[in-house]
Amino acid sequence: MLAAYPFGPGNPFGIGYPIRQAADASDMEQPMIRQSDSELSAATDFQLLLTQLTGLRRAMEQAAESDDELGRSLYSALHHRMQDCDEQLARVIGHVEHNLLQQETIASALHESEHRYRSLYDNNPSMYFTLSPDGLILSVNNYGAEQLGYLPQHLIGRSVLAVFRPEDHETVLAQIGVCTESLDKLFEWEIQKIRKDGTAFWVKERAQGILDRTGRTLVLVVCEDVTARRVTEDIVRESEERWKTLFEHAGVGIAQWSLGGQFLCVNPCLCKTLGFTSTAMQSLTFQELTHPDDLPVNLRYLDELTAGMVASFSTEQRCRRSDDTWIWVSLTVSLARTASGAPAYFIAVVEDVSERKRAEDALRASELLLQRFVSEAPVGLVILDSQRRLLTANKAFCRLTGHAEQDLLGRTYDLYTHPDDLAPNLKLTDEFYRGIREDYTLEKRYIRKTGQVIWVSVKATGVGLPNHPGPLLLAAVQDITDQKRATEERERFSQDLHDNILQSLYAVGMQLEASKLASGKSPRRAKIHASQAIDQLNRLVSEVRHFIALLNRGGSAKMDLREALRQLVSAFSTAGHRPPELEIEDGVLDLITTEQAEQLLNIAREALSNSVRHAKATHRSVRLSQLGASGMRMQVCDDGIGFVPKLKRKQGHGLVNMAARAKKIGARLRLTSKPDQGTCITVDLSQTES
Template sequence: MFDLVSVTDMKGNFIFLSASCKILNYDLDSLIGKNVLELVHPKDLPEISLRFSDLLSRFDDNQKVEYRYRCADGTYIWLETVGRFIRDDKGNPKEILFSSRDITERKFAEEKLVKEATRRHLLMEQSRDGIVILDQTGQVVESNRRFADMLNYPFESMNRLKVSDWEFLYPPDRLIEMINSVDEKGDHFETRHRRRDGSVYDVAISTNAAWFDEQKLIFCICRDITERKQAEEALRESEARFRSVYDHTAVGLVHVSLDLHIISANKAYHDMLGYKENDLIGRHLKEITHPDVIDENFQNQAKLASGEIDHYSMEKKFIHKNGQTVHAILDANLIRDALGNPTYFLGSVVNITERIQAAAEREKIQAQLTQAQKLESIGSLAGGIAHDFNNLLFPIVGLSEMMLDDFPPGSPEHSDAQQIFEAGKRGRALVHQILSFSRQSEYQRIPVHIQTILKEVFKLCRTTIPAEIPITQDIQIDCRPVMADPTQIHQIAMNLITNAFHAVEPTGGTISIQLKEILYHQKDTTADHLASGTYAMLSVSDTGTGIDPAIMNKIFDPYFTTKGKGRGTGLGLATVYGIVKAYGGDIRVDSEPGKGACFHVCLPVLETSEAKDIEKQPQPLPTGTEHILLVDDEKPIVQLEKQMLERLGYRTTCFSNSVDALAAFEMDPSQFDLVITDMHMPNLTGAHLAEKMIAVKPALPVIVCTGFSESINREKAAAMGIRGLLMKPVGLMDLARKIREVLDSKSG
């Protein structure tokens, strides 16, 4: 009786599954069309794929196979499956019938038997050493005959013994502590054991812990070292004095033969170069000497051996076992025998790698600090320029927007006003880019059509990139929008195109820009950090020199640049990488030296339903009749804002001096329903003005207007009790909506 019955086409795609397949916990309809191999355990897949291919190629059915199959919850069960062909009237195979049986319990039982066999094998009866397995109480679980012979106990009686029955040096409570401290890493120590007749012998023990059937067992290998201990005793005292200095000094010590092979080296020397103790014995010095210093080092050795010098000191570079460079100070002497004949070289080595690395790191940090200070200065200048430019744009945007409302659509005047308004908005976007560069504007994610941004970028690039360098475009016009900040999308495109220009600038070449939607499945690629779905892929390629594979893993590191002095900050690709990752996207690069490079940026698109939901429909201007206190130190802006507010139906009281505005407010706070204030004003900033007014009238709604948000953002404003924040230049619609948002939330 088979548990599971399924039918696939000749490619292995499910076309039928019996109800019994529900033991896999899948919705059976969801499996229709999936390939039978998709749910096979990765470790079993190569064998099952081969068997499936064999089935199809030789039409040899009725073969049984065993493998693990994934259930809906991610667990696996073992199946035994037989595949048979379903044939048409002519006898040709047209489908495959798979009959499967759940053999999970049987496989678990087999696995348990394997464990038992493994445990038995560990006893290694043929070993010359005694082997004993203890539980956590010190009770013997099993031992080999050699261990029984060492203790002079009958082998059959060993399971009745505890470790305390033969241990001579350690008391029972200490033995239990030692047993409990043993882990998988193991331990090695020497002690003394007591035989059945009471005699004592020396033993070396290697221990480690292992788990069998949820029980911790201690595996001990015991070697009788009585003869060795007796031989060593005569040398112990003199050797101990020498080893105390040789092994415990922090300085690396090495004995080298006259033909430059290592005779011996202490632990510090081995540790410094990443080797286990004695692993360097017999190796030639050239194996661990850096090529940069090998000639100087060996020339000094030759002079020392010839007697030309009696000592030398040098800064030497070694090669660590992992391939890294170790910097050290080497002092070398020639040791002679009683007759004055050279016998070997003695070297003392002090590791100065950390000191060298620290100096290099200080230089790197200083360079980064200098670069950061330059960027900070540029950012401050950009912020100041943007602030003044915003004030110039304010009347252009505001007045043109009101003119659009005054002139009838389709009239020449309305068309002219529309052009002025659009130019003002482009100027506002440019200011936003400047502020983004100086990190003085807030990023706001909105639905963005990348193809629209690319039009602006292309216009800008054509004014800065020489005409003899072609820029080709392949833009999918109906590419769906992504949720992003337009300025950051602009920044991504500009950085990638600028890098492409620098790549083709020396020798000429072509820059290509492509935008298209792609459907991504995790199983289609190794880049499994992207979720499956639809992405807008922006690709910027060039036919330049390409990227050296040696630096490919560094190109997204901050401050890393291959451009000459004054040509790059090393922040472009790092910035692009950070933006893309923040949006849940990915950036990849394909490059071959001499064949150019192509950067692919993938950003998740908004689904059609989402895009429709966020499309803005034309709405009438929200109006009101409340009394608004308006404060801005720029009189033209005050006049414009007053005109805009009165057009919206509001009553206004205006001040170009924040101190005067505060005085007027304090005389009669109740007459004002809302305060709109500029942020950056002399004497009393907008934030301080709002703070003082709210202290007088806690429920007072306040809106702050600012050209850049270095000193205030939405979080800071909310913490101060400020209800709204508007970025200059303020349009009529933005102003109208924000006022109603703040006032209506107050009344609600």
């Protein structure tokens, strides 16, 4: 009997199949219940199994109602299929439970991952921005907002241009546009951002355009503060520029050469010094340009430098120029090292010292010549230390003093200086060593070893000698005994000729002029003046003879100063003028020596002569008075027109001779005068000073 078993919609045997056909189908290799694969979810497999179990249960119920063999056989087959289906259902349920457990684990891990990501995002020491294509800030991490002085919520929703300088806005929008046009490509740039307080800082930005899951275009930006690096780079750049400027424009040669001696870099000054181009220099080595005699020493210095035994070294050597001539240079070399401390290259500073070397050679030759000159010089030459001890003495000085060199060295000039001249000499030497004077000239007397007294001229100045600290005194000594005598005689002859004879002739002329004026009015008075002129001429003849006799004898005779002054004032009496007034205090002449009296008389004669010729005075006076206990004062005054002493005037021999005569006797001469108030010559003589 053929019957149909209409199964439900999920019947795997197919709706309307005959039972046999269904049974046959059970023997097919294709399984009755499909296994889940990667395309079916666990829920679909579970629903399918339930549907199949329902169909099997209904089929088994229909098979149980049949009493034939076919029904029983079908029931047994369906029972086995039911068991298989139960086992698959158990596996599916276990798989579903496993999936649910995995989903819980994944959800928990995802939550934890999101928490870690958010913490990393907010606290990472980099600034993160998410921007829209038009520059709107969609998100920013806490660190980024904090660096700009904002809270994240204060930036989100604002344009990113708010944190850039206005002059950079166009550049920023262009950079965002580049990122959106080239998605997934990373771009980098450096730019300045502006904080909320207005301060600027440099950042390095890395930006990339992406599409999110919804297909929306975003720009991800990561910023790093590079202000410190930029400042360092600026410092380094400025340092490099300064070094380059120094290198290119230095007034000395600078070179870098390798450890093997190859020139790596040379500046223009070194090229000029050696006559090579920079390219030519870089094809040469240090060894090729160093004189063979100097090379071993330099190589040893370089080895010590490389070994770290010295930090640098300086030397002088000869270098070869491009024209194959040799020049002297001062060389200072140091070693540049790598970051690890390994030797990298040498740096050298080279200065041309050829001129100095030539000067030193010339000086050396000159010193040898000078030594010979000093030794053989016709004048005495000595060098004294700060204790006045002789360090050197030449042959002429030994002859001058009569002492052998070994007797003089280490001794002071007290040995041969006249006792009366020692004090002024000590004063001058002391002033030199105290820095009051740089040099001095002195005329003094030496006592030779034989006891003979000679006059010498000493010209002393400072000098320096190697290995002798402090200032030294170089003295040139010349015998001026004959010159001194001749000079004194010449000066005395000149002064006496001017002050005695010439002034006497002038006085005679005044008497003759007075006689001429009085001859028409008073013959008697004219005769008196003529007689006085004759008397003065007779005295002048006597003075000339006396002067000649003194020259022959070389000395001075004792004179009566009172009588000489009386005759002097009488000689200056003229027509219309009474003779000058003469006043001499008692005892004052006893304080004056013959030499002093002679000089005072000549000073008075010169002063009266000047007054008569220039002063237009009506009254003149000569006064000698005592000054203190042992001094005296002579004043020659008039009431003439006077003058201003400080004004520059043509100076004759008169004032010069008066000053010289006063100095010669140790007196002080002072000139006082005012316009229309007369003139006064004052000579103060202190016997202690003289």
